[in-house]
Amino acid sequence: MGTLDWIILSGTLLFIVSYGVWKTRGSKDVNDYVRGGNQSKWWTIGLSVMATQASAITFLSTPGQAFHDGMGFVQFYFGLPIAMIIICLVFIPIYHKLKVYTAYEFLENRFDLKTRSLAAILFLIQRGLAAGITIFAPSIILSAVLGWDLRTLNIIIGSLVIIYTVSGGTKAVSVTQKHQMFIIFAGMFMAFFFILGYLPEDIGFSKALKIAGASDKLNILDFSFDTKSRYTFWSGITGGLFLALAYFGTDQSQVQRYLSGKSIRESQLGLIFNGIFKIPMQFFILLVGIMVFVFYQYNPSPLNFNPAATQGVLNSEYAEDYKVLQERQLALETEKIIAQNKFSTALELKEYTAIEAAKMQIININSKDSTNRAVAKTLIKKADDSIETNDKDYVFIHFILNNLPKGLIGLLLAVILSAAMSSTASELNALGTITALDLYKRNKIKDLPDKHYVQASKAFTLLWGVIAILIACVANLFDNLIQLVNIIGSIFYGNVLGIFLLAFFFKYVKGNAVFFAAILTQLLICVIYYYLIHIYPSGQEKLGYLWLNFIGSALVIILALAFEAFDRLLKKPLE
Structure with a gap:
């Protein structure tokens, strides 16, 4: 890296942190801190939702995923547009009507406090783990670039995010994410066109695609019914649908983005924006990885991309x-x-x-x-x-550092770090909010002034920031970081989504039945994951992890209905 790269990289990161703190200083109350005063326009919501999901893992791991396994990963997102429509029609109107601060607040209104607390705890576990991974991912990059210790980098990156997230809450996350997404799109498009320019003169884009196709890298659609395969059309349209419903409909890191909307319409338009552009965005990022693959057909590559x-x-x-x-x-x-x-x-x-x-x-x-x-x-x-x-996550960064011109290297590193910061900020913001409002405030006997809960939200956000850094310090590479995040989500999301579906569509089911069904379902999903997925080497699993989302949702609904029927049969509540 040259001086110009350092100037661009450090200048971008300092601008994001400073702008976030300056623009959102002085939150007056819980509504201002947690929901940004309900001032967000649809384009802010849409970009914020995309930026929350598009972490550094997206721009670090996805090109490497395409390099090794081709374009099939895009099937993972096929259920997302359908999920956006369902959330716009069902979830958003209910959330706005009840004026909730968190998704799990609705569960207490529908069921009881213990069901709300259980769903909140499940969220805290999986999102806390994911927050650590989103910090760990960019640390890998800078470790490869600078040769610095991974733990030191985890602390530096985590601290940068904590500064403006604790300071400004939801509004700080939203206003910075707009600028981060601009940096991300600019950097990725520039990288794509530079890769094309580095190919031999007689290799245009069309021929490059045919070259990739000759190596089976362009097999986008897999209509097989093989449940062992991780990514098929059917797993994407079912398991991917349930994962997207759970993530965008019940995960506070996303719900908090559109709860900040000025109106129901603004929130709905923001999600529709995400539904329209998310698949093309992921397709393009995978395509960048495919072009990197074509580049290395004409240029030497290391036996292992991890230096x-x-x-x-x-x-x-x-x-x-x-x-x-x-x-x-x-x-x-x-x-x-x-x-x-x-x-x-x-x-x-x-x-x-x-x-x-x-x-x-x-x-x-x-x-x-x-x-x-x-x-x-x-x-x-x-x-x-x-x-x-495992070197999948090093492929793209290796190409950046060894082939792109000075200045663009700094911009691409800024892209990946900006994505990490935006996603981590959303997660810490949500973790702090859930802990403060769903657990601390709701279970506190004495009600205190609004200012106290703003300070509590900030304190818990700081605490979760520290926890995320600690998780990052003990993290290690999995088969692929982007898959690791999705596997963690799949273990928990199906169960939580099932709880919400019971709340929306099964009005006669009571809280006790749902609570015990959710606990049993989570235990069963962990057992299924261990014996059908975890103990097998990558690519030899007995079940694709995306199916866990569907299985979890179906299990909790079936068990809750059975418990409720048994309860009614006995004419006494379950204890």
């Missing part, structure tokens, strides 16, 4: 073995270029036989490439078992 892994094995007794493997990979890179040139020529000549022959050659080379990378991971593990061999 710490490479350095670790080269400083070990397995250094000579690794160097031999690097030489073998370098020879394979030459074969790869020759094969791609043959494929490109065959495309121009439109010779079907030559095209298919070149494809087979490319597939054979990809198989050898995968074998070399697997051997490399084995050597790295032998050298130091503590080093993370």
Whole structure:
């Protein structure tokens, strides 16, 4: 990184923090701090909702996901537009009518205090874990860039977010996210066009797509009914739908964004905006990863994109073995270029036989490439078992640091860090609000002035910021960070969504039945996750994790209906 990169990076981050503190200083009451005084316009809501979901993990992991596995991940979002329509028609009108500060406040009105508290606690567990991961993700980046200790970086990044989030609450999160989204879009578009410019002169965008397709990177739709597959059309339209319903309809980090709207219409328009543009945005980010893949078909790439892994094995007794493997990979890179040139020529000549022959050659080379990378991971593990061999999350940052011009490197790092800050700010804001209002205030015997609960919200936001930093300090790479966040959400979201669906559509079901059904469902989901997903290596699970959202929702509804029927049969309440 050059001086210009540091100026752009530090200037962007300082502007976001300073602007957030200055613009929203002095919240007068709980409504002002938690709901931003209900002044947000639909475009602010829409951008804020997108920025909350689009963390650094999105821009760090998604291109790497596409690089390794192709475009199939976009199916994860297919249920989202349907979810937005349902939330606009059902959730938002009820929330606004009841004038709630949190989503779980509604559950007490419908059921009882213990059901509200249970849902709030489930939210705090999963969102607290996710907040730590969203801090950890950008720390990986700066650790690779600067060689700094990960824990130090976790503390620095977490502290920056805490400053303006504690200071200004919901309004601070919303006003900063508009600027963060502008930086994010500008940086990603610039990166995309620079990648295209770095491809050989005869490789345009259309031909680049065909090159990616030859390596099976453009298989977007999978209509198979294989429940073991993580991403299919059916898992996206069902499990993805239930996950989106739970996330946008019951997760306070999102609900708080549209509760700040000036009216029901503004909140609805904000969510519709997100429903229209979310899939294209994710498609574009995946496409950036695909173009990075095409770039590395003509340029050498490391056996492992994690620089710490490479350095670790080269400083070990397995250094000579690794160097031999690097030489073998370098020879394979030459074969790869020759094969791609043959494929490109065959495309121009439109010779079907030559095209298919070149494809087979490319597939054979990809198989050898995968074998070399697997051997490399084995050597790295032998050298130091503590080093993370999974390198999906390092692919895009490796490309940025080694290929983009000065200035743009700083901008792209600012993009990823801005995304991390916006998402983490929303999460801390929501965690502090839920703790202060759903647990502290509601279970406190003596009612205190509004100012006290504003201070309590700030104190709990600070506390959760510290907890998130601690979680980040003990975090480690999973198969892929973006998948880790979604897996954590899937374990809890289905259950919470089922509770809300019972509240909306099953008016005769009472609080006791829902409470006990929710506890039992959460235990069963954890068991299902462990025995059908967790204990198996990546790609060999017995159940795709997205199905947990559907199963959780269905289980809690069925159990609650059964408990309610049993309760009525006995003519006495469940205890």
